[in-house]
Amino acid sequence: MIPFHLCAALALLRPTLAASEKKDPPPPDPCTIKNSKGSFFNLNPIAVTLPDPTSKHKDDVVESWTAKGYDYPYNFTINFCEPVVEPLSEIVGVDESLWRNVSAYYTKNSRNYSIGQQNSELVFRGRKLVLNYTGGSPCEPSSSRIKLRRDNYPHEPEDISHGNRDGYGGDDDDDDNNDNNHDDEDRPRKGGSGEKNVRRKSSIFSFLCEKDPLASKAAVSFVAASEDECTYFFEVRSPSACAGINHAKEQLSPGGVFGVIVLITILVYILGGCVYQRSVMHQRGWRQIPNYTFWASIFSFFYDIFVILTSSCARFLPSRRGYSRVSMNGSAGGGGSGSSGRGRGRDPEDENRLIDQLDEEWDD
Incomplete structure (x- = not known):
């Protein structure tokens, strides 16, 4: 019998299970994010990775994304959410153990300068999808920045370099003094990334949705660098930066x-x-x-x-064999022993003989 309390327990079973299954939402997958409206963004398709050594395409040439500096004297090599695939060596001011995690860099005088370590955490600044790399090479000292600015912008008026802002001197003698005053800055620049109080290069990427179906997977453009050559700004147009559906997290078909x-x-x-x-x-x-x-x-x-x-299939089962009628010949089946089973077990000839005998006795 089904008691009433069992029916009531079944009625309450589903809400109880639903309440027990409520847990904290899992962290998002690397290089993915949802905005405040629930739209899903996934930049993994534009993350360049090395092919599997066991795959058929292991010999294909794989390169990271590049961005031209144009009026800036350097070009940039970049990867998104992953380290650059090019082998790097001698990253200025970065420990050798961290070279494999560099996600953006540029080359100057045959030396590589990192502008950010790997990061796969996307953020929203208002409606802008942003990826930020930090922990690059140490920033250049003030004297080097002045010389770099003059080399890059020779037609800029000279008087903008005068003043006391951010260590800019007024003449060459002041530059020499600044070189001496910033010896302490030069030391950590040559050291590893573990030193404290060292300002390091970083980069910021702003992603824009590209709806053109014929456009490439991503187009990276260098926008600007900060005045102290410590922060670099990029703009990336890609179809991957458009809102989509989280197929990976879709639980039910x-x-x-x-x-x-x-x-x-x-x-x-x-x-x-x-x-x-x-x-x-x-x-x-x-x-x-x-x-x-x-x-x-x-x-x-x-x-x-x-x-x-089951009853229909029983007839197809094999029958039991090995049984046969036992004849009552010999002592057990003598003609005078009619009391032993009344002819049970006799063969047909014995039965006929017994019937003829009884008929003769009846006639007499």
Whole structure:
């Protein structure tokens, strides 16, 4: 019998399980993010990775993304959410153990300068999708920045370099003094990344949605560098920066959703029917099940089908062999011993002989 408290427990089972399954949402996958409206962004398609050594395309040439400096004297090599695939050596001011994690760099006088370590955490600045790299090579000292600025912009008026802002001197003698005053800055620049109080290069990437179906996977443009040559700004146009659907996190397919709806419908039918049959119809035991007669008839129908099939298949089973009729010849089947079974076990000739004998005795 199904007690009433069992039906009530089944009715409360689903909300209890749903409450127990509520957990903190898992962290997003690397290089993915959702905005405040729930739109999903995935930049993994533009992250360049080395091919698997066991794959058929292991010999294909793989290169990181590049950005031209144009009026800036250097070009940049960049990867998104992953380190650059090019082998690097002698990264200025970065420990050798961190060379493999450099995600953006440029080359100056045959020396590589990092402008950021690997980072796969995307952020939103308002409606702008942004990726930030930090922990690059140490920033250049003030005297080097002045010389670099004059080399890059020879037509710029000289008087903008005068003043006391950010260590810019007024003449060459002041530059020489600045060189001496910044000896302490030069030392950490030559050291590793573990030294403290060292300002390091960083880069900021702003991603824009590219809706042109014929456009490349990504187009990287250098925008500007900060005045102290310590922060670099880039703009990236890519179809991957457009909002999409999180297929990786989609738990149920359309068939699964339909199955859940059917399951909920069955639960409501059974639980609601149990409550109605017990409270209104005053049924007990198995008769609390809704439409008990209908389901019982279906069970009887399948039971009869099972019996018919099993009985029909029994005739095809092999019969037991090795049995034969035992003849009562010899002492057990003598003609005068009619009391031993009344001819049971005799062969046909003995039976005929006995019948003829009885007929003769009857005639006499």
